[in-house]
Amino acid sequence: MLDELRPRLLELLPGARQDTVEVWMQDQPHLYHFPCEAGSDAEGLFAPAQDRILLTSGLEDTERVLAHELVHATLDASWRTLPGTLEEGLC
Numbered sequence: 001m002l003d004e005l006r007p008r009l010l011e012l013l014p015g016a017r018q019d020t021v022e023v024w025m026q027d028q029p030h031l032y033h034f035p036c037e038a039g040s041d042a043e044g045l046f047a048p049a050q051d052r053i054l055l056t057s058g059l060e061d062t063e064r065v066l067a068h069e070l071v072h073a074t075l076d077a078s079w080r081t082l083p084g085t086l087e088e089g090l091c
Helices: 002-012 062-074 084-090
Strands: 022-026 044-047 052-056
Touching: 002 062, 044 062, 052 062
Parallel strands: 022 052
Antiparallel strands: 044 052
């Protein structure tokens, strides 16, 4: 899915970062051994420091969640001026 979605996204999103990103499937997306409450019900997360997308295993619509998190992962610094709600809407 990543190999199919990424090129389409890069065509559509001006200023997209070309960096590679890893995708991990987990029972519940989290970065640390002791996950915090934030994101505990999330279907997916983007961890920018690790360039990693974390997705919940067995999602009903994995492609939709991967596409959403992939937009987060490819937004470059020029998009950082957006308020969070607009960034979420874009993703």
